[in-house]
Amino acid sequence: MFCLSHRQNELKEGAQRSVLKQYYYIDYQHFCNVVKWRVAEMRRRIAALSVALFFCHLAPAAAQTGELVDRSELKVCADPNNLPFSDEGKDGFENKIAELIGDELGLKVDYVWFPQVIGFVRNTLRAHLCDLVIGTVAGDEVMQTTNPYYFTTYAMLYRSDKGLELDGLQDPRLAGLHLGVVAGTPPADLLARYDLMSHTKPYALSVDTRAASPIFLGAVWRE
Numbered sequence: 001m002f003c004l005s006h007r008q009n010e011l012k013e014g015a016q017r018s019v020l021k022q023y024y025y026i027d028y029q030h031f032c033n034v035v036k037w038r039v040a041e042m043r044r045r046i047a048a049l050s051v052a053l054f055f056c057h058l059a060p061a062a063a064q065t066g067e068l069v070d071r072s073e074l075k076v077c078a079d080p081n082n083l084p085f086s087d088e089g090k091d092g093f094e095n096k097i098a099e100l101i102g103d104e105l106g107l108k109v110d111y112v113w114f115p116q117v118i119g120f121v122r123n124t125l126r127a128h129l130c131d132l133v134i135g136t137v138a139g140d141e142v143m144q145t146t147n148p149y150y151f152t153t154y155a156m157l158y159r160s161d162k163g164l165e166l167d168g169l170q171d172p173r174l175a176g177l178h179l180g181v182v183a184g185t186p187p188a189d190l191l192a193r194y195d196l197m198s199h200t201k202p203y204a205l206s207v208d209t210r211a212a213s214p215i216f217l218g219a220v221w222r223e
Helices: 028-067 093-105 172-176 186-193
Strands: 003-010 019-026 073-078 108-113 153-158 179-182 200-203 217-222
Touching: 073 093, 093 108, 179 186, 186 200
Parallel strands: 073 108, 179 200, 179 217
Antiparallel strands: 003 019, 153 217
């Protein structure tokens, strides 16, 4: 113990009875030795923790060697039949962009073909089968994206022999027509905003069946 106490009775001047007083004394040398020991023990524990963290860092690095990417070529995930974006003949504009990136990096471009439908990213990029996907929407939540390199629009399509000229989705004549839209695309949000979804038929992105469907107008991506 570096803190000691001492009690004694003291009679104050003018008092009739003595009072018990308690005094505390600190053994300064012992106190300094305790502090030095605590600091040394703290340093020892920090050193042991640092060593443990160092080896923990080495272990995952060794375990991840099987996921190292081959840097002798640029692997691109793409749809094999999705012109004008990409195809196996490499005639799409995304194929041309991939070639430009490969030339800039000095790497041969190789493809991992997979239909760009639900599960595309999970079965390609997240499966470590490729290095990048050339095209996706800005702010994609499942992939890290660059700044957009082009902007596009959607258009309303309908038969020219119907003799109808529309002013936009706000046109009141749309309320009495059967409409079609690719599910999950921006036009679907606009159709909902103008209360047109009740008579709008959604379609899958990879299957275009509008030609055989009883719809009057479709909202599609404009190339």
